[in-house]
Amino acid sequence: MIRPLQTTGGCPEARFPVANLTKRGVSHVTLESRRPVSGPNSGGEHNVPVVTKIDGAARTVTADRPIDLAHTVAPLRRGAGDPCHRTTADGAHWHASRMPSGAVTYRLVQGGPRAVAARAWGPGAEEFLERLPGMLCLDEDVAGFAPEHPKIAAAHRRHPGLRMLRTGLVFETLVPTILEQRVHTISARASWRKLVWQFGEPAPGPVPAPMRVAPDAETWRYIPSWTYHRANVDPQRAKTIVLAARMADKLEQAAAMDHAGAARRLCTVPGIGVWTAAEVAQRAFGDPDALSVGDYNLSDIVGWTLLGRPIDDDTMIEYLEPLRPHRYRAVRLLEISGQARKPKFAPRTPLVDITRI
Numbered sequence: 240m241i242r243p244l245q246t247t248g249g250c251p252e253a254r255f256p257v258a259n260l261t262k263r264g265v266s267h268v269t270l271e272s273r274r275p276v277s278g279p280n281s282g283g284e285h286n287v288p289v290v291t292k293i294d295g296a297a298r299t300v301t302a303d304r305p306i307d308l309a310h311t312v313a314p315l316r317r318g319a320g321d322p323c324h325r326t327t328a329d330g331a332h333w334h335a336s337r338m339p340s341g342a343v344t345y346r347l348v349q350g351g352p353r354a355v356a357a358r359a360w361g362p363g364a365e366e367f368l369e370r371l372p373g374m375l376c377l378d379e380d381v382a383g384f385a386p387e388h389p390k391i392a393a394a395h396r397r398h399p400g401l402r403m404l405r406t407g408l409v410f411e412t413l414v415p416t417i418l419e420q421r422v423h424t425i426s427a428r429a430s431w432r433k434l435v436w437q438f439g440e441p442a443p444g445p446v447p448a449p450m451r452v453a454p455d456a457e458t459w460r461y462i463p464s465w466t467y468h469r470a471n472v473d474p475q476r477a478k479t480i481v482l483a484a485r486m487a488d489k490l491e492q493a494a495a496m497d498h499a500g501a502a503r504r505l506c507t508v509p510g511i512g513v514w515t516a517a518e519v520a521q522r523a524f525g526d527p528d529a530l531s532v533g534d535y536n537l538s539d540i541v542g543w544t545l546l547g548r549p550i551d552d553d554t555m556i557e558y559l560e561p562l563r564p565h566r567y568r569a570v571r572l573l574e575i576s577g578q579a580r581k582p583k584f585a586p587r588t589p590l591v592d593i594t595r596i
Contacts, residue, residue: 287448289327295358295444298368299350302377307400308332308349310575311375314404314522317415318428322435322451323442335442335452337411338363338370342452344444352400360444376402376525384527384565388545391562391569394576401572405525407494410456410487412523413505416515417479418472426471426590433470438462456487471594479510498526521567528564532556537570540581544573549581 312332316324325333332347341362350356355375359367372378379402386392406412419427438458439451454462460481467477483490486508493501501524505516513532520529531537532552541559542550550558559566573579 287325287327289329293445295360296364296368297358299356300372301354305352305400306355308355311402317431320432323453325447327447335450337452338366340366342443343367344442374406376405390578394572398575403525403527404522406523409490409493409523412519413483414480416518417476423590430470430472456484460484469594473593483508527568528566530566540579543581544579
């Protein structure tokens with residue numbers, strides 16, 4: 240997927256062209272396999288060993304309606320080789336993150352139709368566990384979501400446990416989203432892997448395979464321009480990351496704002512527009528209405544899936560208006576139900592490798 244060109248110094252109304260298994264805690268780990276599974280050049284996640292003996296801080300959260308853990312946390316993972324994320328054969332979801340109180344690795348498993356069991360390690364473990372119900376949007380109200388289109392309604396019935404995602408971690412979500420601007424997703428995620436392996440830190444705890452905590456804002460800010468270039472990140476995206484890193488503290492405040500205010504705050508960074516703001520809102524703010532306007536493929540996918548024909552952004556916005564404030568929820572339901580489609584009429588546009596320049 241090619242991501243949209245962001246406006247410089249945009250606003251929410253702006254438009255786009257379519258265009259060592261870690262040694263830490265090893266005494267608590269029993270592994271089914273010790274084969275190397277991933278690294279800085281790996282794009283896959285194969286034979287990830289299962290951690291069968293673990294300690295760490297623990298919490299189980301429950302809700303009054305179903306929780307579909309796998310589909311809810313899926314947007315956290317930036318590709319199969321994401322150094323910050325692992326999924327093991329037992330269905331556990333491992334993620335390395337950076338809370339205000341410090342780095343954390345957490346493990347989430349489905350504890351029943353309405354429960355999620357969590358364990359966490361590192362300086363940020365207690366804070367993460369405290370924030371877990373909010374992250375999984377256990378307080379969200381979907382009573383007003385009553386889609387009339389049969390495909391969306393059927394997807395909602397089949398997937399009642401889909402939740403939005405509210406990590407509250409703005410800058411951490413923003414960097415990989417900036418990397419996905421204007422390029423194929425496969426290229427953006429390769430850049431993400433390379434930079435996180437090089438500049439991140441080992442994830443705390445008994446991880447099932449090598450994992451990294453993404454760099455903090457100061458580290459991103461001082462990565463040399465030639466290093467971004469070697470990671471196939473063009474100067475515009477690199478500059479946007481650096482500018483966002485300089486404003487990281489102010490950007491984090493967006494998590495406490497209403498959704499409109501949060502979008503405006505994000506768009507004060509030159510190079511960030513409505514598409515990037517929406518992609519962040521989907522993961523960091525739990526915004527069920529954060530429609531990725533300006534995405535290269537989304538309007539066509541919505542058009543072909545719901546109307547049987549391609550449409551543009553304006554038509555998509557008009558057509559989905561009755562679903563407000565759940566437009567992103569509707570799109571996500573189409574994705575996870577397998578109904579979202581877009582016919583292929585031509586070869587994919589070529590990948591661009593600026594490292595050869």
